[in-house]
Amino acid sequence: MITRQTRASTFLFTSFLRPSSASLLPQSYICTPCRRELHRGLPQDGQIPKPIPFVPDVPTFLSLIGREMKKHASKLQSWDELFTLTSSQLKERGIDPPRSRRYLLRWREKYRRGEYGVGGDFKYVKDGVAELRVVEVPCIPTKELKAEDEKVTITHTPGMEKLVLNVPNGSETYVxxxxxxxxxxxxxxxxKVKDGYIVTGKAALPMKGTSQSGATVTASEGLWEHKRGRKIHGGERRRAEVLHKLRVEANKAAR
Structure with missing residues (x-):
């Protein structure tokens, strides 16, 4: 059945081409719009990405993407299985319902392409905790400024800019x-930096008892989660009907 669909898709695509152009296509060519969705199989060029400091193992990955996917951590024995099992194989492992498998596969491909959530670019992480510091570095000039254009404030030094950098845990500066x-x-x-010394961002908690400003970010449950939509008044399909019934009941109560 798959072979028939592949031949049909190739025929439909090549039928609109000139004979000279169609002859240049390989016999195994599959038109991109006719490919099956991701949950039907693995991409041909799928490679197993390496763990990053913020995501060292499977349980951490499942915990970060949320939607209670962490409860399936025991069903995936290794990092390679996470990126090689197909949707049908995940179903055999007991990962249900189907929307959970689709969500896992979508995040798996985002990770494969390097599309991480917050913390994905951190280099220094210890036991799931990363430290951020406000560091002042020379700014890169974008245009020539006159002397009167430079303004001095309490939180800003002329010719300098402040960056939020990930530093090794326990250090107060970046080397x-x-x-x-x-x-x-x-x-x-x-x-980003707020008021010159406060680190703001998702899951950023201020550090206490330090001489310089900073924050910590922990790889916690649902940090990368894509929230589901919620139905209001029956959802999009029944909203008009439900609102009409509510108005009728309100009019009857007002009489």
Missing amino acids: LERGQTTADLVKAKGY
Whole structure:
């Protein structure tokens, strides 16, 4: 059955081409719009990505994406299984309902493409906790400023800018690596500086008892979760009907 669909899709695509163009296509060519959805199989170029410091193992990954996927951690024995099992194989492992499998497969492909949530760009993580610090570095000039254009404030130094950087746990500053310059520094994605010293962003908790401003981010349940929509007045299909009944009941009560 799959072979017939593949031949049909190839025929439909090549039938609109000139004979000279169609002859250049390989026999095994499958038109991209005719491919099955992701939950029907694995992509041909699917590779197993490596764990990152913020996501070192399967339980952490399932916990971050939320929707109670962490309860299925015991059904996946290794990191390779997480990225190689098909939807039917996940079903055999007991990962239900189907929307949970689709959600897992969608996040799996996002991770494969490097589309992480907050904390995915962290380099220094210890026991699931990353530390962020406000670091002042020389700013890269975008245009020539006159002397009168530079303004001095309590929280800003002329020629300097503040970045939120991920630093090794327990350190109060960031030490440049060999061959690295301040121009190579990139602020943590999803976090910014407020009032010159406060780190704001998702799941950022201020650090206490330190001489400098900073925050901690923990790999917690649902940190990367995509929230489901909720039905109001019966959802989109029944909203008009439900609102009409409510208005009728309100009019009857007002009489």
